[in-house]
Amino acid sequence: MDIPQPLYSAESVRELDRRTIAALRIPSISLMKRAGRAAFTQLLARWPEAGRLQVFCGGGNNGGDGYVIAALAAERQIPVTVYACVEPQKLSGDAAEAFRYAGQEGVQVVTSLAELDSADANTVIVDALLGTGFSGAVREHMAQAIERINRAPAPVLAVDMPSGVEADSGFAETAVQADVTVTFIGRKFGLFCGRGAALSGEVVFAGLGAPDSVYRDEQPLAQRYGAASVPRLPRRPADAYKNQFGHVLVVGGDRGFGGAAMMAAESAARTGAGLVSLATRPEHLPAALTRCPEVMARPVISGQELEPLLDSPSVVAVGPGLGREPWGEQLLARAARADVPVVLDADALNILAGGRVLAGHRRDDWVLTPHVGEAARLLGWETNEVLADPRTAAQAIQQKFSGVVILKGAGTLIAHEGGVDLINSGNPGMASGGMGDLLTGIVAALIGQHMPLPKAARLAVWLHGEAGNRAAADGQRGLLATDLLPWVRKLVD
Structure with a gap:
């Protein structure tokens, strides 16, 4: 029997991120690039004939992951456009560095939904608007972007969490409906419960090379059981009554x-x-x-x-x-x-x-x-x-x-x-x-x-x-x- 999967809170995953960076002795931007590459690899595996990408980026590290994905697409000469829901000049830290990486690869970035072409069946949309830190109500400009994603006749890959889903509860009102969600370092509780379970599509876990030691003593919110980990009844003896x-x-x-x-x-x-x-x-x-x-x-x-x-x-x-x-x-x-x-x-x-x-x-x-x-x-x-x-x-x-x-x-x-x-x-x-x-x-x-x-x-x-x-x-x-x-x-x- 396999062991159940631990499901973590947003706060716990931030701590796991910190421990992973320390254990691997890498800068945080390197972990972001690993996350972007893991998501991009899944995208290519699911939709190898994708004609183009539209990447919706927010202003935090989730948006940074999106810029990395866009840069990787451009490197492979896949047409890609980024909708920046937060103006790039307001980015900071790793998200700003990821934006510069996308710029170096010639990624087109627009800051208005009106500038974004309509998606079609050959498009794959990447949702990198809101990550694990989201809670409460979705702001109006983000809600408009989410509505645009959900109306499109194109498959959607969500980065870490579907935007608008709360990582600690799965609660959502205005949220992206994803076909696939690639989540990193630790599985978030909200991906598997409540509205989150309905909005996440297929959830793919990418550990990003985090060693087992980083998970030690980090208490999960829940343990997730499946076919391989639920207990089973013993075989009945031949002389049963x-x-x-x-x-x-x-x-x-x-x-x-x-x-x-x-x-x-x-x-x-x-x-x-x-x-x-x-x-x-x-x-x-x-x-x-x-x-x-x-x-x-x-x-x-x-x-x-x-x-x-x-x-x-x-x-x-x-x-x-x-x-x-x-x-x-x-x-x-x-x-x-x-x-x-x-x-x-x-x-x-x-x-x-x-x-x-x-x-x-x-x-x-x-x-x-x-x-x-x-x-x-x-x-x-x-x-x-x-x-x-x-x-x-x-x-x-x-x-x-x-x-x-x-x-x-x-x-x-x-x-x-x-x-x-x-x-x-x-x-x-x-x-x-x-x-x-x-x-x-x-x-x-x-x-x-x-x-x-x-x-x-x-x-x-x-x-x-x-x-x-x-x-x-x-x-x-x-x-x-x-x-x-x-x-x-x-x-x-």
């Missing part, structure tokens, strides 16, 4: 929402739980038995009737289709106090956020799986506040309720006592009803198979997303949650 692999009890399915609880139960079964039970409204039993007879469906009309059912399972998942009526509140109040690990989703989280049930309740052995709106309710925040800083939101929920928190999104975050993990898995076709119910069942089944909670969360998120990718191989639109189930079974084994 069902009681070795956990008994999942799914609690939910109020009137009108029976399908959510059924899908959670079936996904737990397909993920390998030895036994799966379902506690739901009596009227849902015929459908549940027809849909998946392997699930032991039990009727419950009150929290009192749920009580004896809590003696048998090794993990309880509560929330799918639970509703917010007294029936759901009673069931949650009982289920959340079970003596086994608990997974909370959907209306269980909304009831918890309301504070009337389980006020002040904390557990080390539960997993909370909110989307952005549920996360906002759990914290008493506005949704935009969660979107602006999802990592802080995930950590705040974990600190408030303990346990493990899975904050679902484009770049799902897993907050636990040991830190924050990030997993990019899945596709836009999964933005449909029932997907969260499947994830709940997967998490519960993995816990039932004796995975520690943080590991179960990592594998569940990756498995869920990858199953979605496989199921969407012939198209994302119209993808249903149950389309993932055959792939969940194949991938978990």
